[in-house]
Amino acid sequence: MKIINPATEAVITELKVDDASSVKIKYEKLQKGQKKWAALPVKDRLDTIVKFGDLVKQQADDLARILSSETGKPLAQAKGEVMGSLNRITHLKANAEKWLAPEVISSENGMEESIRYEALGVIANISAWNFPYNVGYNVFLYALVSGNAVLYKPSEFASLTGLKFQELLWEAGVPEDVFITAIGGGAVGEALLELPIDAYFFTGSYRTGKYIAEKLAEKLVPVQLELGGKDPLYVADDVSDVKEAAENAAIGAFYNNGQSCCAVERIYVHEKIYDEFLSAIVESVKNYKVGDPTAEDTFLGPLTRRPQLQVLRAQVEDAIKQGAKLECGGERIKQKGYFFEPTVLSDVSHQMELMQEESFGPIIGIQKVKSDEEALELMQDTDYGLTAAVFSKDKKRAEKLFEQLNTGTVYWNCCDRVSPNVPWSGRKKSGLGFTLSYLGIRAFVQPKAYHLKE
Numbered sequence: 001m002k003i004i005n006p007a008t009e010a011v012i013t014e015l016k017v018d019d020a021s022s023v024k025i026k027y028e029k030l031q032k033g034q035k036k037w038a039a040l041p042v043k044d045r046l047d048t049i050v051k052f053g054d055l056v057k058q059q060a061d062d063l064a065r066i067l068s069s070e071t072g073k074p075l076a077q078a079k080g081e082v083m084g085s086l087n088r089i090t091h092l093k094a095n096a097e098k099w100l101a102p103e104v105i106s107s108e109n110g111m112e113e114s115i116r117y118e119a120l121g122v123i124a125n126i127s128a129w130n131f132p133y134n135v136g137y138n139v140f141l142y143a144l145v146s147g148n149a150v151l152y153k154p155s156e157f158a159s160l161t162g163l164k165f166q167e168l169l170w171e172a173g174v175p176e177d178v179f180i181t182a183i184g185g186g187a188v189g190e191a192l193l194e195l196p197i198d199a200y201f202f203t204g205s206y207r208t209g210k211y212i213a214e215k216l217a218e219k220l221v222p223v224q225l226e227l228g229g230k231d232p233l234y235v236a237d238d239v240s241d242v243k244e245a246a247e248n249a250a251i252g253a254f255y256n257n258g259q260s261c262c263a264v265e266r267i268y269v270h271e272k273i274y275d276e277f278l279s280a281i282v283e284s285v286k287n288y289k290v291g292d293p294t295a296e297d298t299f300l301g302p303l304t305r306r307p308q309l310q311v312l313r314a315q316v317e318d319a320i321k322q323g324a325k326l327e328c329g330g331e332r333i334k335q336k337g338y339f340f341e342p343t344v345l346s347d348v349s350h351q352m353e354l355m356q357e358e359s360f361g362p363i364i365g366i367q368k369v370k371s372d373e374e375a376l377e378l379m380q381d382t383d384y385g386l387t388a389a390v391f392s393k394d395k396k397r398a399e400k401l402f403e404q405l406n407t408g409t410v411y412w413n414c415c416d417r418v419s420p421n422v423p424w425s426g427r428k429k430s431g432l433g434f435t436l437s438y439l440g441i442r443a444f445v446q447p448k449a450y451h452l453k454e
């Protein structure tokens with residue numbers, strides 16, 4: 001498999017891919033390793049994860065360069081991800097022992113009723129490329145601390161990073177038969193589905209996620225899906241500073257080139273501030289520096305995957321044909337690499353694909369609304385349910401909308417953020433199950449009920 005640098009289209013290296021027989025051998029190794037690993041105290045497993053975090057910190061510059069070279073993520077943002085994702089380890093260190101400890105629920109008349117948490121066994125983690133540190137850690141670090149062995153399939157667009165995870169986890173003391181990487185694309189993922197793995201944790205598109213869930217249904221094992229979104233932001237007329245709101249909305253939409261599952265993908269603006277907001281966001285977006293991801297001041301690098309260039313172009317054409325106004329951008333940048341101009345479209349409607357299908361690129365549609373009720377109706381008009389944001393001075397006004405929104409996460413005066421303290425989950429086509437928080441660690445264990453009579 002050729003690993004391509006999306007900024008230059010040069011081949012970085014070639015990797016040998018796995019196949020059905022090599023993943024079977026890896027699985028069998030993990031099956032043996034898991035039992036010894038699960039027998040260790042939580043504290044010992046946690047110590048190796050903390051050591052892994054220290055190694056990541058020491059090598060952060062190199063790791064960021066690797067991540068940037070295979071995904072096109074600007075170097076500064078790559079470093080931000082490598083360092084920022086360490087908060088998962090801090091969170092585990094503070095809480096894992098407490099959350100995995102046996103719980104005595106009742107003890108009376110010589111009868112003790114308690115819950116003990118047991119690892120699931122060997123789990124598969126089929127992952128995405130857009131934030132491989134964040135979404136990887138949400139699964140494999142929590143799984144390891146809980147006593148599972150992990151067969152980790154990084155995305156084919158983040159394989160070098162995946163191999164680094166393996167190297168550093170082993171160096172930190174995670175046994176070589178407890179975490180193993182499977183390299184390759186969809187076919188290797190498919191091979192994992194054929195193995196008698198105990199649970200599957202998938203991060204990726206709705207299309208692949210749905211296929212995996214259907215394929216695995218007859219196994220009756222846990223299947224968790226972290227999928228895409230079409231996340232709305234509503235900017236109410238009472239925001240204290242329209243320009244600042246526009247700048248923050250733009251960052252929510254364009255950070256990581258819009259390739260975030262929780263990127264702002266649709267913006268609704270109250271008519272009273274619409275014109276001011278629109279000119280401010282267009283000005284902000286026009287000033288974004290696009291180009292070489294290794295340059296320090298670059299905000300937008302190339303897209304990671306070439307085919308997405310056509311998806312974005314098609315969304316722009318469809319929107320314009322149906323009456324949208326192109327405020328800026330709209331085209332592939334004519335140079336080597338998968339660069340697309342940062343694009344803003346106004347006067348959009350829900351008839352347009354731009355407002356219905358995940359764009360996953362540097363492109364945003366902005367629609368004028370007359371009231372909170374109209375904004376709510378449009379925000380709800382989607383098959384997805386990952387996050388939704390409201391910018392307003394009035395917390396109560398935002399909370400009234402939040403109660404009615406069918407999403408796993410809501411944001412007031414912020415957006416496009418994930419925290420280990422609270423669960424990360426999608427509703428509807430955005431997924432199934434939880435990562436992060438105590439719910440996220442419990443996803444990797446199964447409870448056993450103990451009834452103990454003296």
Ligand code: NAD
Pocket residue numbers: 126127128129130131135153154155156184185186187188189190193203204205206207208209211212226227228229260261262358360386426430431
């Ligand atoms: P994708 O569905 O193309 O691929 C995801 C993974 O599935 C890759 O490792 C791929 O090799 C593997 N795969 C592909 N076909 C397979 C098959 N038939 N069987 C088994 N595995 C298979 O998604 P992607 O392009 O890597 O990721 C982008 C998507 O992920 C976006 O929709 C984004 O919103 C979503 N995402 C969601 C979250 C979240 O937390 N909700 C986080 C990051 C990304």
